[in-house]
Amino acid sequence: MNRFINIFAALLLLAGFLTSGCYKDLGNYSYSPVNELKIDTFPYGMTVYQYDTIRLTPRVISTIENIPTDDTARFGYRWVLGTPDSSAVSMEYQQLATTFKLNAKVVVGAGVYGLYFEIRDKKTKQVYMRHMNKVTVASSTYEGWLVLSDISGNARLDMINYINGTALFTSDILSGSPDLPKPLKGPRKICYYPTSNYNTIPSPAWVDAKGNQMAGAKDFIYLSTDKGSWKLRSDALITQRAWNTWYEFLLPPEDSATFAPAFVGAGEIPANTSYIHVYDGKGNFYQRGPLNYFINAKANHMSGGNDFRAAPFIGRAVNGVANDYAALYDMDLKRFVRLASSGVCVALTNPTTPLFDFNNVGMDLVWMKTMGTLLNTFAVMKDPAGDMWLLVFDVRSAVSQTAKMKLDFPDIKNAKYFALDKNYGTLYYATDSKVYAVHKDFAGCYLLLDVGSRKISWMDQHTFTTYAKRYNGDPTSGTNTTNLEPYMANWLGVATYDPADPDHTGKLNFYYSKSFQTDQAVLVRKDEYSGFGKIVSVTYRERAQ
Amino acid sequence: MKKLALFIFLITGVLLFSCKKSGLMQFTARSNVYFPVSPDKYSAGVADEKGSIVYGDFSNNAKDTVAVDTLVTNFGFFGNGPKEMYVLVTVSVMGDTSSVDRKVNLTVDPSSTVPAGIVSFDPATCIIRHGKSSASIPMKILRDPSLATNKYFVTLNLGVTDQLSTDYKGELVASSPKKLKTCLQRTYSITDNIPQPTWWVGGNSIGSYYFEEYSPTKMKFLTESLMIPLSFLLQNQPNLSIVGSYSQAYNCGLAKARKAGTPVMDVSLTTGQTFPMKSSMAGGTLCD
Known part of the structure; x- marks a missing residue:
């Protein structure tokens, strides 16, 4: 009997579920499709200069109604620079345009953004969006060689600016800093100086283009001249009165009018990223941590003894x-x-x-x-x-x-410039017109370069703080361990000028120097840049990639 | 047998229930627009040298902004230069996001004390964009000279639109459970004076340790004579290693002025009396 009851109950339950299918659905399913807009994909990324114009024409297809999608009576548009690598604007940095075709000036600071295009159907109120993952906004002072020239005794700073592998020339950067003396007499050194901690002295805070409160930065450019030394903001390469090196001292060694350091760091590179060093040109080094002021104690002081006159190295x-x-x-x-x-x-x-x-x-x-x-x-x-x-x-x-x-070796007593190859240990020396190579471990001396009637004014193989051997502006180059030649960190830079017209004939040449032992350090010509005065100092503004 | 009868009765009930005619259930709630009740920060900004508005977040970085019930903004946050400031008014909406842009009805309440013309909104920005459940609407504030001596209040009201309701009236304040705080009004006070860092309030504060007692005169000395950036001093949690260095600079600045026979003078906040600015213990005696 119980078995019968269980079967009967199961059948009844099943019948109940089946019957529920008869429930009359009163929903409204009288749907009609609305017009949709399909925006063709954008490229993954693009590069644009700050204050330059960005142009783009979207391809938009209307799915039902055959109407032109650039009809402003029917559609509204919005182009926005926002968060990169995101499907939503999230943070909005600049609304570029409200037109169908993008043709707008980019004013946000250098950095990486996402580009968002919205089209709004005024009839259906629907909004459709397409984005580009990366828009790299580069500045005219983004990354590259900083070249300090002497123009009739005055300093001029130019930059060979690398964007997407293209070199562009930015001239007279210091004109953007009205606080600098004019004319700025006696160019000495330009030094890219990144530190391991924020270099906050003296007081370099600002608000960056993305709204971040900058308590400082870890990298600055130090400019040294006969009129004094300043640090330049590493993004826009601008400075102000408060950033004179004199203000980095709690007890400056002399008054602000006469204090003119020979260089900051170790010439054109930081002596070390943990410390900031200043050489006053009179035998004195000062050392501080990035968060601290220089005090009056000299680094050229023997522990428990006296000061001594330090050589400028x-x-x-x-x-x-x-x-x-x-x-x-x-x-x-x-x-x-x-x-x-x-x-x-x-x-x-x-x-x-x-x-x-x-x-x-x-x-x-x-x-x-x-x-x-x-x-x-x-x-x-x-x-x-x-x-x-x-x-x-x-x-x-x-x-x-x-x-x-x-x-x-030949001409060694006339040598004015020296450089060291970071790969092979080759020692280069240069006279007014010739470059030679010698080596501590191998016999011989090779004449590498003769510039004829031109005169050499500077020579160095630059020491980069990132990818010490292989830096070329491309972060992936750090993984290349076999071929040194393509990478500018391995190039010897030689600056020359025509003595008949030093203000307008400065050139900067780069050469890859082969192994001293196997290839006699022969120079392979790489890049050449002109448009400078008499070049006195060169450094490289690096970018954290 | 009784069990069987009861069981059949229940099953029959279930079967009959499925024959019930039911009207179409409709979802009638609307999206409610509101001001977030307890904002922990707000954004204010000024134009940079190229004209771009650069916003920074202000949370507890100055004493005045601690009282978040009324958000206090101050031109003094940005130094003497800017002639206009923008404060981002955050508006949120309940429910799901929408595929269309939704207009926000934002008006200035008549009880506001701010003179006409100082505060304004661009109607084009009063929108919660498609796919979003909140908006940051820029409120433009002009630097009127009267702000230096007056603190004005502006109260904003949220109103009903075709797409947004205002049924979400408010909520109880966590710290004061019996107090209902409105979500449809937000008050800002606007002034133009030297702000006081939150870490420099009271005799036992960090600021007092490094710079002695707070005074606006001292803030001016730090920012104008020693050129310490105001934006650094207004950080909620400044790096104390840097503050320590600035403390040394502070004592050195005072010592140099003393030695030159022109001591830096301070003005008491409470009595208005003038007296030589005090060196701090933390700043040391390097320059004495």
Whole structure:
């Protein structure tokens, strides 16, 4: 009986569910399709200059009604720069246009944005949207070589600006800073100086183009001239009175009118990203952390002793550890000393089998550079007889000496400029018109370049803080380990001018220098730029990619 | 057998229920527009050198803005230069987003004390865009000279439109459960004076440790003589390493002026008396 009841109940339940299908649906299904708009896809990305015009014509198809989609009586439009890589505007930075075709000036700051196009059907009220993932807004001072020229004794800063692999010339950048003295006499150095912490002294806060309150930045450009030194904002390369290096001191060594540092950092690069160094041109180095002011204590001071006159070089690797020692040269006692992170110097202890005596070198320092990729400091010395020497050593932690060799090579006594190859250790020296190469480990001296009647005014292989060996503006180049030639970090830069017209004939040439050992350091011509005055200093404004 | 009868009765009920004729149920609620009850910040901005409006967020970065019931904005946040300021008025809407743009009915309440012409809106911006459930509507404020000596209030009302209702009247305040706070009105006070950082309120504050007691005169000394950026001082949580460096600069600035025979003078907020500005303990004696 129970079994019968269970079967009967199950059948009844099933019948109940089936019967519910008879429920009369009173919904309104009298639908008619509305007109839809289909916007063709945009390219993934594009690059536009700040203050330049961006143009784009969308392709829009109306699905039902055969009406022109550029009819403003029927449709409304909106072009917006907003959040990149997003399907929604999210943050809106600039409304570019309310027309069908985009033809508008981009005023937002340099950076990466998304481009959004909306079309609104005024009849159906429906809005359709299409976006482009990346619009790179580049500025005329985005990334590239910063070239400081002497024009009849006055400073002019130009830039070779790289955007999407194209080099564009931006002239007279300093004219955008009305606080600078005019004329700005005596160009000395231009230095791109990124730091490991915000470089907030003196007071560089601002609000950036995306509305971020900037307590400062980690990278600045330091300009040094006979009239003083300033840091320039690394985006627009502008400065103001408050950013004079004099204001970086709590107790400035002299008054603001006469304080004109020879350079900041180690010439055209930071001495180290953990510290900011200033050399006053009178034998004094000052050192500070990015968050602190310079005080009056000099770095050229022996711990427990006195100040000494330091030569205008600091042997410290850009990407070295903050606690590493640096090398300074005491011009009075003609000795190398170690500069500790504490900001004062200590004497060096010679290795057990020294090649030379750190504490009594007996020569003048002509040029010095510490190359992180070679783990050594290279110093060119001049002895009392006028002979030139190369000393190679390391004082970062343990002390070692690698080489002491006499530079008995053609024209060496006329050498004015020196540079070091970060890959092969080749030492380049240049006279007024010729460039030579020598090496501490291999015999020989090669004449690499003769510029004839032109004169050389600057030479260096630039040290980049990012991708030390392979930088070329392309972040993916950091993975290339086999072919050094395409990357500008491996190029030797040589600036020349015509002595008959130095204000208008400056040129900057770059060469890839092959291996000294296997290819005699032969130079392979790469880039050439002109339009400068007499070039006195060159650095590279890098971009965090 | 009783169980069987009961069971058949229930099943029959279920079957009969399915024959019930029912009217079409309709969803009648409308989207309600409202001001967020407890905004923890608001955005205000001024034009940069190229004319672009650059907004920054102001939360608890100045003493005046702590009282979020009435949002206090101040031209002093931006220094002496800008002649007009924009405050983003945040408006939200309940329910799902819409595929069409929805107009917001935003009006100035007659109780507002701000003189006519100082505050305005561009009607084209009073829109909650398609796909969005909120909008930030720029309120333009002109820097009228009277703002330096007056604090004006402007109250904004949200009204009904074809697409948006105002049935969401308010909600109870979390910190005061019996208090109903309206969602249809928002009041802003507008002034033009030197703002006071929130970390510099009271004798035991961080600011007092690094710079001694707060005064507008001292703020002017820091920003104008020592050129410390106002935007840095108005950060809610400034980097104390930098504040420490500025404290050294502060003491050095005072020491240099003292040595030059022209000590920097301060003005008491409470008594109005003038006296030499005090050095701070934190700033040290480097320049003494």
